[in-house]
Structures are given as C-alpha cells and as structure tokens.
Amino acid sequence: xxxxxxxxxxxxxxxxxxxxxxxxxxxxxxxxxxxxxxxxxxxxxxxxxxxxxxxxxxxxxxxxxxxxxxxxxxxxxxxxxxxxxxxxxxxxxxxxxxxxxxxxxxxxxxxxxxxxxxxxxxxxxxxxxxxxxxxxxxxxxxxxxxxxxxxxxxxxxxxxxxxxxxxxxxxxxxxxxxxxxxxxxxxxxxxxxxxxxxxxxxxxxxxxxxxxxxxxxxxxxxxxxxxxxxxxxxxxxxxxxxxxxxxxxxxxxxxxxxxxxxxxxxxxxxxxxxxxxxxxxxxxxxxxxxxxxxxxxxxxxxxxxxxxxxxxxxxxxxxxxxxxxxxx
Amino acid sequence: xxxxxxxxxxxxxxxxxxxxxxxxxxxxxxxxxxxxxxxxxxxxxxxxxxxxxxxxxxxxxxxxxxxxxxxxxxxxxxxxxxxxxxxxxxxxxxxxxxxxxxxxxxxxxxxxxxxxxxxxxxxxxxxxxxxxxxxxxxxxxxxxxxxxxxxxxxxxxxxxxxxxxxxxxxxxxxxxxxxxxxxxxxxxxxxxxxxxxxxxxxxxxxxxxxxxxxxxxxxxxxxxxxxxxxxxxxxxxxxxxxxxxxxxxxxxxxxxxxxxxxxxxxxxxxxxxxxxxxxxxxxxxxxxxxxxxxxxxxxxxxxxxxxxxxxxxxxxxxxxxxxxxxxxxxxxxxxxxxxxxxxxxxxxxxxxxxxxxxxxxxxxxxxxxxxxxxxxxxxxxxxxxxxxxxxxxxxxxxxxxxxxxxxxxxxxxxxxxxxxxxxxxxxxxxxxxxxxxxxxxxxxxxxxxxxxxxxxxxxxxxxxxxxxxxxxxxxxxxxxxxxxxxxxxxxxxxxxxxxxxxxxxxxxxxxxxxxxxxxxxxxxxxxxxxxxxxxxxxxxxxxxxxxxxxxxxxxxxxxxxxxxxxxxxxxxxxxxxxxxxxx
Numbered sequence: 001x002x003x004x005x006x007x008x009x010x011x012x013x014x015x016x017x018x019x020x021x022x023x024x025x026x027x028x029x030x031x032x033x034x035x036x037x038x039x040x041x042x043x044x045x046x047x048x049x050x051x052x053x054x055x056x057x058x059x060x061x062x063x064x065x066x067x068x069x070x071x072x073x074x075x076x077x078x079x080x081x082x083x084x085x086x087x088x089x090x091x092x093x094x095x096x097x098x099x100x101x102x103x104x105x106x107x108x109x110x111x112x113x114x115x116x117x118x119x120x121x122x123x124x125x126x127x128x129x130x131x132x133x134x135x136x137x138x139x140x141x142x143x144x145x146x147x148x149x150x151x152x153x154x155x156x157x158x159x160x161x162x163x164x165x166x167x168x169x170x171x172x173x174x175x176x177x178x179x180x181x182x183x184x185x186x187x188x189x190x191x192x193x194x195x196x197x198x199x200x201x202x203x204x205x206x207x208x209x210x211x212x213x214x215x216x217x218x219x220x221x222x223x224x225x226x227x228x229x230x231x232x233x234x235x236x237x238x239x240x241x242x243x244x245x246x247x248x249x250x251x252x253x254x255x256x257x258x259x260x261x262x263x264x265x266x267x268x269x270x271x272x273x274x275x276x277x278x279x280x281x282x283x284x285x286x287x288x289x290x291x292x293x294x295x296x297x298x299x300x301x302x303x304x305x306x307x308x309x310x311x312x313x314x315x316x317x318x319x320x321x322x323x324x325x326x327x328x
Numbered sequence: 329x330x331x332x333x334x335x336x337x338x339x340x341x342x343x344x345x346x347x348x349x350x351x352x353x354x355x356x357x358x359x360x361x362x363x364x365x366x367x368x369x370x371x372x373x374x375x376x377x378x379x380x381x382x383x384x385x386x387x388x389x390x391x392x393x394x395x396x397x398x399x400x401x402x403x404x405x406x407x408x409x410x411x412x413x414x415x416x417x418x419x420x421x422x423x424x425x426x427x428x429x430x431x432x433x434x435x436x437x438x439x440x441x442x443x444x445x446x447x448x449x450x451x452x453x454x455x456x457x458x459x460x461x462x463x464x465x466x467x468x469x470x471x472x473x474x475x476x477x478x479x480x481x482x483x484x485x486x487x488x489x490x491x492x493x494x495x496x497x498x499x500x501x502x503x504x505x506x507x508x509x510x511x512x513x514x515x516x517x518x519x520x521x522x523x524x525x526x527x528x529x530x531x532x533x534x535x536x537x538x539x540x541x542x543x544x545x546x547x548x549x550x551x552x553x554x555x556x557x558x559x560x561x562x563x564x565x566x567x568x569x570x571x572x573x574x575x576x577x578x579x580x581x582x583x584x585x586x587x588x589x590x591x592x593x594x595x596x597x598x599x600x601x602x603x604x605x606x607x608x609x610x611x612x613x614x615x616x617x618x619x620x621x622x623x624x625x626x627x628x629x630x631x632x633x634x635x636x637x638x639x640x641x642x643x644x645x646x647x648x649x650x651x652x653x654x655x656x657x658x659x660x661x662x663x664x665x666x667x668x669x670x671x672x673x674x675x676x677x678x679x680x681x682x683x684x685x686x687x688x689x690x691x692x693x694x695x696x697x698x699x700x701x702x703x704x705x706x707x708x709x710x711x712x713x714x715x716x717x718x719x720x721x722x723x724x725x726x727x728x729x730x731x732x733x734x735x736x737x738x739x740x741x742x743x744x745x746x747x748x749x750x751x752x753x754x755x756x757x758x759x760x761x762x763x764x765x766x767x768x769x770x771x772x773x774x775x776x777x778x779x780x781x782x783x784x785x786x787x788x789x790x791x792x793x794x795x796x797x798x799x800x801x802x803x804x805x806x807x808x809x810x811x812x813x814x815x816x817x818x819x820x821x822x823x824x825x826x827x828x829x830x831x832x833x834x835x836x837x838x839x840x841x842x843x844x845x846x847x848x849x850x851x852x853x854x855x856x857x858x859x860x861x862x863x864x865x866x867x868x869x870x871x872x873x874x875x876x877x878x879x880x881x882x883x884x885x886x887x888x889x890x891x892x893x894x895x896x897x898x899x900x901x902x903x904x905x906x907x908x909x910x911x
Contacts, residue, residue, distance in 0.1 A: 060554060063537060255494070262460045262488065275556040307460075313548065314559050316486045320494050 033068045036285050037090040038099040038278075039083065040073035041127065048077065048227065049321050050252055050274050054125065056321070057278025058099070065286035073101075077200050078169065080104045087111050097121035097285040102129045105173040109133070121288050125281040126274075128173045136284040138298040140272040142174045145302045146181020146225065149249050152268035152304050153221040154189060156247030161220035164193040164212055166233055168200045168226040178225045178251070190221070198229040205232025213240045220246060227252035230269065234260040253305065253319045261307055268306045271318060276300040334647070335640035342636035343629070350625045357621070361614055366588070369610050370577050373590040373603045376532055380540065381592045381601045383528060387435070388500065388597050391518045392479055394429055395502035398439065398516045401425065408443050408504060408514035419449055426451035437497045437521040440489055442467050443514040450490055458491040470515050474503045481597055483550040484522045496522035498550070525551055529601075535609030543567055545598040570602055579607070646670035650678045662689035703879050707758060710876050711801070717869060718772070718805060719745075725779045737778045744775050758880070759907070762829065762836075763795040769804050769827065776812055783822050784812065790829035794836060798907030800876055806869025807840040807887075807899045810855075815844020815897050835885075836905040843896040852889050870899075877903060 038058050045052035055071055062069040072090065074082035083103040090098055091114065098115055102108045102124060112133040115122045124134040153163060165182055167175050179195060186192055196212070198205035205224065209232055213219060222237070224230035230250025234257070237248050243265050250257055250269040260266040277300050287294045309315055398404050403422050406413045426439040430451045439451040446464035450457055457463075466489070473480040479502040487497045497519035504514045529540040529551050542550040547567050549555055557563035566580055570591050578589040586607035593600040646668040653666040662685055668678035722745050729738040748771045766788060773786050786808075808825060816823030829838045847855070855870055874887045881903055891897040 057556070060557070064554075258494070259492065262458075264460075273556075273560065276560050276562065279557065279562065311486060311488065313483075313485065317555050317559060320486045320496065 033066065034097070034285075034289050035068045035070075035093075035095040036062075036097040036099055036282065037093065037095045038069050038071045038281075039086055039090060039101065040071065041083070041101045041103050042075060042077045042079075043071065043073035044075050044077075047254070049254055050227065050272070052321055053274035054101075054278040057275035057280075058282055059278075060275075061279040061282030061286075065283060067096075067282055067285060067289075069099075069282065070095075074103075077103065080107055084108065084111060087115075091115055091118060091120065094118070095120060096289060097123060099123045099125055099281045099285065100134075101126040102173070103127070104169075105130050105171055105176070121285060123281050123284050123288075125277045126174070126272075130173070135288055136281075136294050136296060136298065138277055138281045138284060139300060140174075140277075140302045141299045142177030143181040143184075144299075145251070145270050145272065146178035146183075147185045148181075148270045148302060148304055149178070149223045149225065149251065149268075150182045150185030152249045152270065152306075153223055153247055154186070156267055157190060157221040159189050161190050162193065162216060162218040163190045163221035163223065164196070164216070164219060166196045166198060166205060166208065166212075166222060166224045166229050168198050168229050170197050175225060182223050182225065186223075193219075198226075198232060200226060200228045202228040202232040202235075205229040206236050207232075209233035209236035210240070213237065213242060213246065222246060222248045224248065224250045227254045227257055230266060231256050231260070234265045238263075238265050258310065258319060261305065261310055264307055268304050270302050271305045272302050273300045273318065275318075334644045335637070338640040338643075339633055339636040342632045346625075346629050346632040350628065354621055354625070357617070358614065361617055362611065365610055365613060366579075366607075369588060369605055370590060373534065373588070373605055374577070374592070376534075377540070377590055377592045377601050377603045380528060380532060381594050381599075384525065384542075384599065384601065385594055385596050387520060387524065388481060390433070391436070391500040391520055392502065394433075394436065394439065395479060395500055395516045395518050397429075398426075398441070398518075399502055399504045404441060404516075405504075407441070407447075407449070411445060411447065414447060422449050423451065435521050435524045437495050437519040438487065438490065439519070440517040441514060442470065442517065444512065448489070456491050458488050458493075461489055467515065470501050470517065471503075471512060474501050474512075474515065476512060477503055477505055479503070481544075481599075483544050483548045484525070487519055495519070498522055498525060522551075529553070532603070534603055534605045535612075538603065538605040538609065540601065540603050541565070542599050542601050543571065545571070545600075547571055550599055565602075565604075571600060575600070642670070643672075643674065646672075646674040646678065650674065650681060653678075654681065657685050662686075662692065707876060707879050710872050710879075711758065713872055717872075718748075718802065721809065722748075722775055725775060728779070741775050741778050744771050744778075747771060748775075758800060759798040760801045761795065761907075762790065762797045762799050765799050765801060765804060766790060766795075768802065769808060772805050773808065773825075776808075780812070780816070783819075784816055784825070785822060786825040786827070788827045790827075790838075791831060794829050794831055794905070796907070797831075797836060797905050799836070799903065800880055803873055803876070803901070803903075804838065804840065806873050807901070810870050810899070811840055811842040811844065811897065814847060815842035817844075819844045831905050834905055836901075836903050838901040838903075839898055840901075841896060841898040846893040846895050846897055847889070847891040848893055849891075852891050855889065873901075877901075 040051045040054065042048055042051055045055070051073070058069055058071060061067070072086050074086065076082070080103045084107065087098070087100065087108065088111065091111075098120055100108070100112070100122065105128070108129050109131045112122055112129050112131055116133045122134050124137045124139070126139045128134065128137050128139065157163060163186060165179060167179050169175050183192060193212075193216070196208045198208060205228060209222065212222070213236060222233055224233045227250070230248070230252070231254065233248055234250070237243055237246055238260070240246075247267045248265065250260075250266045253269060253271045257266060257269055261269055280298050280300060284294045284298065303315075303318075305315060305319065310319060401422075403418060403425070407418055407422055422441065426441075426449070429439055430436055441449045442463060444464075444467055446462075446467065448457055448463050473482070479500055482499040482501070484496060484498055487493075487495045487499070500518045500520070502516045502518075503512045504516060505512055525542070529542065530553065532540045534540070539553050541552040544550050549558065552558060552565075554563050558565065564582060566578070566582060566589070569578060569580070570589055573591060575591055575593045578591075580587055580589065588605040588607060588610070589602055590605065591600050591602040649668050650666065653664060656664055664685070666678050666682035666685060668675055670678075722741065726738050726741050726745070729735075729741065748768060770788060773788075777784055777786075804827065808827065811825050816825065823842060823844050825840065825842045827838070827840050829836065831837070870887070877886050885903050888900045888902070889897060890900070
C-alpha cells in the first residue's frame with residue numbers, strides 16, 4: 001500500500017516534469033509565439049523611406065508584444081499582381097494575423113475575404129480596402145490629410161487664385177480620400193483645376209507638372225498628394241524658376257522631398273506617422289489575439305512640416321530615418 | 329470506529345504539518361529569492377551602466393581632444409582670425425586635415441569650423457556646404473550653448489550643414505578665441521556618429537525587453553530606442569524622477585509594468601545613462617523556482633500521507649485485532665489465544681491481555697468446579713436429611729401402635745419399614761428408577777394405611793413408559809406425607825390421595841392430589857418458600873424436595889401447589905424425563 005503510494009507520487013512528479021519540459025505552463029511565456037505576416041505596398045525603402053519607418057514601428061512592436069513578424073512586399077508600389085501573389089502565399093502559411101497595406105482599394109477585397117474565412121486576423125495599415133473584412137484599420141485619416149494640404153496651400157495663395165491638384169494612383173483609397181479632402185477644403189476658396197494622376201511615378205509627375213506650369217500662367221498653387229508626385233512637381237517647379245509665384249504643397253517626407261522643403265521649393269509637406277502605423281498595427285494584432293476589441297479605426301494622424309519646423313527635435317525623429325535603425 | 333480515528337488524525341496531523349512547513353518555507357524562500365534577484369539585478373545593471381557611461385565619456389573625451397587639436401592648429405587659427413587670411417589653399421589645407429581625422433576615426437562623422445563672420449569649412453568637401461543653411465545664423469545658434477573658451481555637447485540631432493546629407497550625430501562644439509582676453513572668433517564642431525552611441529546602448533541586453541536610454545541634464549532624450557513612441561505618447565518614462573536621483577536605483581510602475589530604473593549620471597557629459605529592467609523578466613527565475621517548489625511540495629505531501637498511512641496502519645492493525653479478540657472475550661469466549669503481529673507496545677499489551685484472559689478462564693473453571701462440589705454436598709446433605717425424617721415418622725407410627733396394643737399391625741409396619749430400607753434407600757446413588765420410587769411410595773402408603781385405616785385410601789397410576797426413567801430418590805414420599813398431614817388427617821371422614829405420572833415431551837409431570845381440607849394461600853406460600861416454620865416435619869420434606877429439584881435439574885423445574893380450602897390440594901412436580909430407553 002505504501003509502495004503504491006510512493007509509486008503514485010513518483011509517477012505524478014514524472015508526468016509533471018514531462019509536461020514542463022522547460023516551460024512553466026502557467027506563466028506568461030507559456031503561449032506559443034504568435035505569427036504575423038506584414039505585407040507592405042513596397043519594400044523599396046531607399047525610394048520610399050516611408051515604408052522603412054513603418055517597418056521600424058512593426059519591429060519595435062513585435063519585440064514589445066512578443067509577435068513573430070515577417071515583413072514582405074513588392075519592389076514597386078504599382079505591382080498590384082505581385083502583392084496579390086504575396087498575400088496568397090502568406091495565407092498558405094496559416095499565420096495568426098496578416099497586416100496588409102493594400103496596393104489597390106478593390107482588387108484585394110476577395111483576398112481579404114478569404115483571409116478572414118480562414119480564421120486569420122486582418123489588420124489594414126496605411127491603405128485600406130473596399131470591404132469590412134479588416135478587423136482593425138490603422139493609418140492616417142487621409143481625408144483629414146488632404147484637408148491639411150488644402151489649408152497649407154491657402155496660406156500662400158489668395159482666394160480666387162488658380163490651384164491644381166495632382167494625385168497619384170486612381171482607385172487607391174488614400175488617393176481618393178486625400179483628393180476629396182483637399183478639394184472639399186479648397187473648392188469654395190480658389191479656382192481648382194482638374195486632377196492629374198502621376199501613377200506614383202516621379203518622372204510622369206515631372207512631365208505633367210512642367211506642362212501644367214507652362215500652360216497655366218495663372219497657376220498660383222499645386223497640391224501634390226504623394227511623395228513621388230511632389231518630387232516630380234518640385235523638380236519641374238525648380239526648373240521653371242517660378243518658385244516664388246507658385247506654392248507647392250506635398251505629401252510625405254522622402255529625402256528629396258525634405259531637401260526641396262529645406263530649399264523652399266516645396267513650401268509645406270503633410271507628413272504621416274509611419275512608425276506609429278507599424279507599431280499600432282502590431283499592437284492591434286496583439287490586442288485581437290488577447291481577445292480585446294481595439295477600436296476599428298486607429299488614426300495615426302498627420303502634421304504639416306515646413307522649412308521652419310523641420311529641424312525641431314520632435315520632428316527630426318519623424319522626418320529622418322535613423323541610418324541603421326531599419327536593419328535592427 | 330476508534331481505529332479509523334487514529335489513522336485519520338495521524339494523516340490529518342501529517343498533512344497539516346507538511347502544508348504549514350511548505351507554506352512557511354515557500355514564503356521565506358520567495359521573499360529571499362526576490363530580494364536576492366533584485367539586489368543582483370541592481371548590482372549587475374549598475375555595473376553595465378557604469379561601464380557604458382565610461383565608454384561614452386571616453387568618446388566625448390576623444391571628441392574634445394580633436395576639437396582642442398583643431399583649435400590649437402596654426403592654420404585654423406589663421407583662418408579664423410581674419411577673412412584676409414582666407415585663401416583656397418588654406419581652406420584646402422584645413423579641410424584635408426579635417427579629412428585625416430575623419431579617415432582615422434570612423435566614428436567621427438564630420439568636423440566643422442564656423443567663424444563669427446559666416447565663413448565655414450567642413451571635413452568633407454564631397455558635396456560642399458548646404459546652401460540652405462545661413463552660416464552666421466548657425467554661428468549664433470551654436471554660440472548660445474557654449475561657455476567662453478569652453479565646450480558643449482548637444483543631444484542627438486540631424487546635421488544638415490553638408491549639402492545632400494542629413495546625418496544623425498551628437499555634436500561637441502568648442503569655442504575659440506583669438507587671444508585669451510578677446511571674444512569668440514569661431515567655433516569648432518565635432519560630430520560623433522550617433523550610431524556609435526545608439527549601438528553601444530542597443531548592445532546592452534537587459535532581459536528580453538529591457539533597454540538603455542540616455543537623457544541630458546535638461547531632461548531631453550539623447551538616445552532612446554523607442555523615442556518615437558515617447559513623442560507619440562504611446563510610452564512614458566519617469567525622467568524627472570530619474571534626474572532627481574542623480575544616479576542610483578528606482579523601482580516603479582510605468583505603463584502598467586513593474587520597472588527597475590538603474591542610472592548613472594556623468595558630470596563630464598551631463599548625461600544620465602538609464603537602464604530599464606522589467607521586474608517580471610527578472611522574476612522569471614522565481615516562476616521556475618515556484619514550479620519546482622510546487623512539485624517538491626506535492627511529492628513531500630504525497631509521501632507524508634503515505635508515511636502517515638504506513639505508521640497509522642502499523643499501530644491500528646494490531647490494535648484492531650486486539651480489539652476483535654477482546655470483543656470475543658466480552659461475548660463469553662475465553663477459549664482464544666490473543667496473538668498480535670507487532671513488535672511494539674501493542675504486542676506487550678496483547679500479551680498482557682492474553683495472560684489476563686487465561687487467568688480469568690482458569691478462575692471461571694475453578695469456580696464451576698467449586699460450585700459443582702458445593703451442589704453435590706448440598707444434595708447429599710438433603711438426601712441424608714430425608715432418610716431420618718422418614719424413619720422418625722414411621723417409628724412414631726410403630727410406637728403409637730404398640731401403645732394401643734395393636735401388635736400385629738406394628739409387626740406389619742416394622743416389616744414394611746425393613747423392606748423399605750432394604751430396597752436401597754441408603755445406597756449411594758442420587759437417582760433411582762421411577763419404578764423403584766413407586767415401590768418406596770407404596771411401601772410408605774402401606775405403612776400409613778395401617779395407621780389411618782379407612783380414613784386413608786390412595787391410587788397410584790403411572791404411565792408405564794416412565795418406569796425406566798430416572799428420578800431423585802424419595803422425591804414423592806414427602807409430597808404424599810404432606811397430603812396426609814395437611815389434607816386428609818384433619819378432614820372429617822375418609823380421604824383419597826391420588827398419585828399420577830405422565831410424560832409430556834421431555835418433561836415428566838407427577839401429580840399428588842388429595843381431597844382433604846386444602847390450604848389458605850398464605851399457608852401455601854409459606855409451604856413452598858419455607859419461610860414459616862411449618863408444624864412438625866412435613867414442611868421440611870416439601871422444601872427438601874423443592875431444593876433438591878432446583879439443585880439437580882436447575883431453576884426451570886420444580887414443584888407447584890394448587891389448593892382450594894375445603895376441596896383439597898394438588899402438588900405438581902415437573903422434572904426432565906431423563907434416563908431409560910428414550911424410545
């Protein structure tokens with residue numbers, strides 16, 4: 001009887017040890033690592049440091065919230081088919097969550113639906129899709145960003161002046177919202193020209209802007225709604241020599257854009273907070289995994305940057321990427 | 329019931345003891361482990377942070393050495409003193425000496441020289457100075473922070489002095505004077521690649537999510553791995569509390585997580601290096617210790633219960649068998665050996681019980697023997713009494729006859745008496761056959777008939793199957809005697825005595841009835857109890873019969889009288905039908 005007792009005790013301890021295997025089953029470290037695949041519009045960080053900043057936020061949050069992340073994307077922002085392929089492959093890996101910056105507002109909708117159908121969480125960052133499939137959306141309120149562009153240009157032009165709006169990819173959600181924000185702000189104050197689309201191509205934007213400047217002598221302001229468009233337009237404006245008469249307001253903060261701001265060619269640029277997008281996107285994944293319900297839209301905000309405030313300490317960190325930080 | 333209680337209370341006591349010990353030990357070891365871990369963490373982290381601080385001080389020292397070297401350089405002094413000395417060759421000479429510094433020390437991002445009048449030279453002329461920067465304005469901005477003839481250190485910032493380049497650097501700015509008494513003519517700025525400081529901080533591992541950050545004396549962040557989160561209010565640090573410490577440890581809760589701040593302040597750089605350790609990570613070891621402790625506790629608990637069970641069984645088993653033996657004794661069975669398989673006090677107790685029980689058994693046996701002997705002696709005494717009693721009665725009759733001159737009858741009676749005794753009244757046996765007893769009785773009746781003549785008549789009728797049964801001798805004669813003396817003698821006219829015997833199952837029922845005067849109930853009771861000394865000797869006889877039956881056959885048998893005054897008396901004798909052929 002006593003031997004039986006002792007044997008039972010030893011057996012019990014043995015079973016516990018096997019269960020333990022270096023892991024304390026009740027501690028916080030016990031859960032299996034959660035996996036998230038993060039898909040950007042592009043991973044060409046040199047041309048679009050914006051995504052490098054998003055990535056920095058993603059990696060910081062991955063460490064803070066113990067999530068395994070894998071960051072992917074095409075080398076070109078306009079390669080929608082390429083992104084569709086990446087999303088499809090990511091789905092096959094059965095991650096806990098997919099964090100997606102949709103390259104197209106409509107084309108990725110069926111895929112988003114499929115992601116949710118397979119029980120994978122979907123968090124959209126920066127650019128959204130035309131469906132309710134995303135659990136959480138994290139990004140700049142693009143309409144508000146567009147309005148800020150409008151407000152910025154209004155500081156340099158007089159009411160009734162001629163202002164042009166240059167957009168980028170027709171059909172991209174951010175482009176649609178930024179444009180309507182800018183147009184809604186400006187429509188009663190100035191005379192607006194029809195929208196041009198650069199397809200996020202700086203050279204195309206340059207050609208469009210050069211023609212616009214040459215053909216429209218009354219032009220007093222240009223709102224360029226994304227970074228490559230602003231870059232192209234700035235180059236055309238600089239070459240035209242009309243930097244004093246035409247106020248150019250851009251969007252985002254690539255190195256060339258900042259350089260143009262410093263030189264006073266781009267008067268203002270509306271800057272998003274890509275780091276926070278990445279960080280809060282992953283934090284939303286953690287909250288969803290923990291069974292919490294984060295708010296469905298997290299606005300990471302945008303600020304107006306000009307030559308005067310670009311080197312303020314709080315803005316330096318936002319505008320200039322740490323050299324090695326991306327590789328951490 | 330009692331046995332269970334011994335076992336249960338033992339187990340309960342063991343369990344309570346073990347639980348108490350475990351809880352006490354657990355609390356103590358948890359407390360000491362936590363204390364030790366915090367102390368160790370504080371010591372280790374302090375060492376790391378101090379080391380980091382020394383390395384940073386060294387870097388800043390190098391930067392100042394470079395700045396001093398530049399300040400004391402004759403070419404530099406000449407360039408700064410007057411725009412008149414400015415020439416492309418001097419600029420090239422100075423610039424190339426700055427380039428030498430840059431190429432020797434990769435951690436130096438750039439070296440600049442700015443004069444009050446807005447002339448500047450940079451180490452690298454690759455892309456020239458940034459035309460967007462107003463150099464006189466920049467001089468004024470930089471001059472603010474620098475004491476005359478001294479140096480200042482900036483926090484991390486983006487340097488835009490070089491065209492087409494935005495570099496994250498930490499700048500050391502040193503003031504330069506043309507003469508000891510004169511005002512500042514120019515500034516030397518040495519930019520340390522920010523990545524140097526950042527990677528030094530990053531390389532320090534503090535648990536899985538701890539980190540190091542640096543603040544300057546104004547509370548501005550020099551380095552923080554989550555600086556953007558701080559700006560975005562997604563994260564906070566207790567910077568003012570840390571600066572108030574002037575180096576040391578601070579345990580606090582930030583953003584809902586327990587944190588240990590360990591900081592070292594450097595008077596040389598004015599920076600405070602702060603390490604952030606998360607307490608829950610420090611205590612990961614405690615969690616593991618908790619696990620092992622719990623497992624060992626379980627093991628100890630189970631074994632303790634096992635041991636308690638073993639010990640209690642060892643005690644309670646022998647007690648249980650002893651109890652069962654004693655229960656058997658209680659119910660009257662003394663014929664047992666009390667043996668218990670144990671080698672402790674219980675064994676001794678059992679042995680003592682065994683001896684006691686055996687002694688009791690012997691005493692009982694002795695008592696039984698003595699009682700038997702006593703009974704025999706009493707019976708013998710009673711038997712012995714009956715013979716003279718009968719003899720006196722008969723001799724009385726004979727004397728009485730001789731006095732009346734009835735010699736013939738006296739002769740008959742004497743011969744009847746002689747035959748009566750010859751039949752063996754005096755033989756040693758206690759019992760005789762019913763048949764012999766009847767013969768005694770008839771002899772006696774014959775004697776009494778001669779005495780009472782026609783006044784007495786009698787009938788004797790026994791069931792023949794009783795003849796061979798055994799009966800105590802002279803059991804019936806006293807009853808008949810009683811019937812004569814108390815029934816017939818005082819009756820007017822003749823009386824009849826009827827003696828019948830029959831068997832009912834295993835019982836012999838003998839009745840002696842008369843139609844004499846009968847008895848009053850009080851008289852009847854006295855007769856059977858023997859409390860009132862009856863007249864003459866007949867009472868002695870009846871009591872003798874009663875006592876002999878009780879002694880020989882036990883209390884279930886005996887003599888009963890029924891009497892109706894004026895109508896007669898019936899004596900009923902009930903004894904077991906023993907002996908003879910049962911069939």
